[in-house]
Amino acid sequence: MFKKPFLLKPAAPLRSSDRRKLADQIIDDYQLERPASDAATPEQKAEATARHTVLRNSLLPENLLSARFTTTHGPELKKAAGTVYIGSHKGEDARILWFQMEGGMYPSVYTLWGHPDLVPLLHTHEPVIKKLQGGADLMTPGLANGPPFPPQARKGVVVAIASTDRPSVPVAMGVCAIDVSELQRVQGAKGHAVENMHWVGDELWSWSTNDRPGKPPPEDIEGWARLLAGDGLAEATVDLDLDDGDEEGGVPLGEESSASAVHIEAKRRKDETSRDAPEQADAPEMTQKEIDTAFRNAFTYGVCHHKQTQPNAPNYGLVYPLSQSYVMSNLVQPFLPAFTPEQTQQLQIKKTSWKNIKKFIKSMDKEKTLKSKEKDGHETVITEIDFEAESFRTFKPYRLPKKETTTGTALGRGDKAVETIDTGDDSVGQKLQVLSYYKPTAKLQPLFTTPSTKSQLFTPPEVRELITAYIEREQLVSATNKRLVKLNPTLGNAVFDGTGALDREVLAKGSVPRDALIDRVLHAMSPAYAIQRHGSGDASAVKPKSGAPPKVHVTLETRSGSKTVTRVSGLEAYHVNARLLADELRKVCAGSTSVEALAGAAKKNEREVMEIMVQGPQREAVVKALERRGVSVRWVEVVDKTKKGKGR
Incomplete structure (x- = not known):
């Protein structure tokens, strides 16, 4: 829908009555709350009214703007028109939160990230996600973690789509083309499951009022993770063959012969799995005690796996606190002895005596195996693991189903699970955070001169707080509209100099919206950054540097005719040792690597x-290795010179 730039008319504020009416329409359409009963007391009705107001403001904030748009969609490039609704919550950039067309209201990914359970959540494999981000629809064989699928996922219903790699983070939104909830199987099925309308990376996601790039997806969303854990869906992220999703999901297959080849390959894999698994064709139903034991052993195996594969990393590569979704998807699920589909159906957390991962963690806490605490009153996280506990010291690995490795070779995970790469790199498992700061220019200095502001570097929330304090101190709030700020000579000279059309309009009116003023101040300030490495000391000890945060550069290019190499540089700022990373990439990619100083990249006295050079097109292997070292994909810039344009 929004793969290509769309035409947007000037945005205008929405009247409060229209905003409330629109929010009520969304609440009714998406069935977000139940009406108060007639028998409710006045106090209960007052509480319900307060909750309703909070829900309205969270869906459509008070600073909401609306604008008409036109675009094209579909293979025939049909014209489409509608309205976008732009807004921001406290401390965030203004983004498109909803769009309306043909009578329907559709949430953007920014709204989905802040409102878990707004719509049913479907899952697919990471290779299919990449096809969705190219504009393809989600095909029925591309569906993962089911059946069963969410019962609300029926034809015409808006759904969110997440990757099985990050099951709690929606990255696309669409409308069901079929009754997904009625599907009994997906392998071998044909046809469209979800009509893709919007995704992370499209023009709707990229749009902002200040030309800033789109906000990258979070690593984990606690609200969605809680829902998945509570519904027993997080544990359903099993070790499925990604080949099936890559071949059959995302876009329709072109020829029948291709589909036949996929089915032959799937059958071959199934036969191999049957040969490798114990003779359990007629295995009896597992008792609850056996299922409980399997989950305990799986968690123990997961912790021991980290101890043996990352012996030199802090906490053996585990970064506290460990969320419930992380524990399930990384320390439990990969180590369950599920050799057959029947065993996979039985080995689910909802069939244990704990029923959910939260109670499972608490039971381990009572046994003194680990320490946990409540976070935000909803989730239980692990704050510490006793690696010397008896269960870990006496544990003996058992055989597990096969799983595809990064090199494409199937290795048994049991006794061979500990034979993964051990580089002795202390950056593996580190947790990095990029902190953004802003420094006032000479013109803006009068706005930040108070007895309490000794620093000259401020975070975005601090800038907002100081500007708000200045507005209140100077009594610049409009008497008729509290969202408007009256201009005084200082603001007129420091922020709006009259050079642009917007400046002249603001100066003529003598007032400006508060959020627009703060955005303008931030845009006029000088940026700075600091990269904090958790566990390396106090955050205040990290000296900020001017400019925008650096990127790790990954470049694919062709050399010596048709040979492709991958070059990686810019690792130093993120505390990554280039030589140790090169050693890992040499083993993972099964190719030669070299490390040399990048000529002209370092200044004097630095x-x-x-720069690492890896043989072959190794983009995915490099990105995964960087993520293991805490370097998020949003801090990586990939340029593919073997094709036209950039890769990421």
Whole structure:
């Protein structure tokens, strides 16, 4: 829908009555709350009214703007028109939160991230996600973690789509083309499951009032994770063959012969799994005690796996606190002895005596195996693991089903699970955070001069707080509209100099919306950044540097005719040792690597900037290795010179 730029008319504020009416329409359409009963007391009705107001403001904030748009969609490029609704919550950039067309209201991914359970959540494999981000619809064989699927996922219903790699983070939104909830199987099925309308990376996601890039998806969303854990869906992220999703999901297959080849390959894999698994064709139903034991052993195996594969990393590569979804998807699920589909159906957390991962963690806490605490009153996280506990010291690995490795070779995970790469790299498992700061220019200095502001570097929330304090101190709030700020000579000279059309309009009116003023101030300030490495000391000890945060550069290019190499540089700022990373990539990619100083990259009296060169197109392997070292994909810039344009 929004793969290509769309035409947007000037945005205008929405009247409060229209905003409330629109919010009530969304609440009714998406069935977000139940009406108060007639028998409710006045106090209960007052509480319900207060909750309703909070829900309205969270869906459509008070600073909401609306604008008409036109675009094209579909293979025939049909014209489409509608309305977008732009707004921001406290401390965030203004983004498109909803769009309306043909009588329907559709949430953007920014709204989905802040409102868990707004719509049913479907899952697919990561290779299919990449096809969705190219504009393809989600095909029925591309569906994962089911059946069963959410009962609300019926034809015409809006759904969110997440990757099985990050099951709690929706990255696309669409409308069901069929009754997904009625599907009994997906392998071998044909046809469209979800009509893709909007995704992370499209023009709707990229749009902002200040030309800033789109906000990258979070690593984990606690609200969605809680819902998945509570519904028993998080544990359904099993070790499925990604080949099936890559071949059959995302886009329709072109020829029948291709489909036949996929089915032959799937049958071959199934036969191999049957040969490798114990003779359990007629295995009896597992008792609850056996299922409980399997989950305990799986968690123990997961912790021991980290101890043996990352012996030199802090906490063996585990970064506290460990969320419920992380524990399930990384420390339990990969180590369950599920050799057959029947065993997979039995080995689910909802069939244990704990019923959910939260109670499972608490039971381990009572046994003194680990320490946990409540977070935000909803989720239980692990704050510490006793690696010397008896269960870990006496544990003996058992055989597990096969799983595809990064090199494409099937390795048994039991006794061979500990034979993964051990580089002795202390950056593996580190937790990094990029902190953004802003420094006032000479013109803006009068707005930040108070007895309490000794620093000259401020975070975005601090800038907002200081500007708000200045507005209140100077009594600049409009008497008729509290969202408007009256201009005084200082604001007129420091922020709006009259050079642009917007400046002249604001100066003529003598007032400006508060959010527009704060955005303008931030845009006029000088940026700075600091990269904090958790566990390396106090955050205040990290000295900020001017400019925008650096990127790790990954470049694919062709050399010596048709040979492709992958170059990686810019690792030093993120505390990654280039030589140790090169050693890992050499083993993972099964190819030669080299490390040399990047000529001209380092200034005088600075340490050398090293560059890794890996044989072959190894983009995905490099990104995964960086993520293991805490380097998020949003801090990585990939340029593919073997094709036209950029890769990421």
